[in-house]
Amino acid sequence: MGGGDPLVLMRVPEAAAEFVSSLRTKKLSVNTVAGYERDLRLVAGIAADLAGVAAADLEVRALTGRLVRRAFAEFSQPRSAASVNRAWSAWNRFLTFCVAEGLLEGNPMAAVPRPRQPAKAPKPFLGDGTASATLLERIAAGARKARDPWVERDLLALALALVTGMRSAELLGLTLGSIGGSPGDRRIQVLGKGGRTRSLPIEPAVERLVERYLRSRMERFGLASLPGSAVLLVDTAGEPLRRGGLQYLVRQCYRYAGVHDRVQRGTLVHALRHEFATRLAERGASAHELMELLGHSSIVTGQAYVASSAREVRRAAQGNPVYGVLDRLPAGGGGAPGGEGGSAPAG
Secondary structure (H helix, E strand, C coil): CCCCCCCCCCHHHHHHHHHHHHHHHCCCCCCHHHHHHHHHHHHHHHHHHHHHCCCCHHHHHCHHHHHHHHHHHHHHCCCCCCHHHHHHHHHHHHHHHHHHHCCCCCHHHHHHCCCCCEEEECCCCCCCCCCCHHHHHHHHHHCCCCCCCCCCHHHHHHHHHHHHCCCCCHHHHHHHEEEEEECCCCCEEECCCCCEEEEEECCHHHHHHHHHHHHHHHHHHHHCCCCCCCCCCCCCCCCEEEHHHHHHHHHHHHHHCCHHHHHCCCCHHHHHHHHHHHHHCCCCCCHHCCCCCCCCHHHHHHHCCCCHHHHHHHHHHHCCHHHHHHHHHCCCCCCCCCCCCCCHHHH
């Protein structure tokens, strides 16, 4: 805005709806967008109460620094610093959008204090560092009992998380075409947060797991081939594996491998990512290499981002002790199909 142009009049709910629509074009995860919607709605409701109007009638131009600061002060009372920080980021992005759309002259978030949030401590598996080896070896041996067991699929899902550190959404977003390169130099193209992509190296042990899994998948569903656009991880009905299915799969694997008591509270699939990063750091991987492998940005980490060469990143990834475990697994990739247990969700 400038030159005295009049502000466009719009109510907050309408502006928020337009803002959320713009987020969906950026390929953010469904959970991220839902989080933005929730934080916008909650703080806007408090601001409307403070302004003495109905939430549906609160105008964007009424969002002064004083009003938003008071709303955040009330919003913060029963909530953690992490929750307030998330809401602060959502509102900062929303109000920046409002300025760009001519709804506000300036972003009032400059007047809203942002709480300090201590860095989160990593949460790898508890114990002596052998939990990932135990997990993979027991699952490969057919420890997980299910109505329709699929050792090759379970083992690949666990191994990919442990040797790449991918987030749940990244794992579930992989297609067959995500894996490329020549044998012995394969890489996985990952679509991460904010639409950012990164290329992660995998070693021959994982290549073999992928091949075994794909063979088992074609046999299981009577397929002659699979297109490159096909989702990599599917459930036992052949449908794309979803977040709940992946969580169930991992939880069951922890249980039957006997490592569930080594998984720290508040983690499940994410414990595999923490394990990946922690064990590589213990073996000398630099912070810059880990940032590239994990898909962190300089803004999130608060450090200057220095891209490592592909050779350096591969060398760091090769230091992952999981590869040693995978090299020792039975050539068949698991026990014979079949097993016991009652009904369970697909996946």
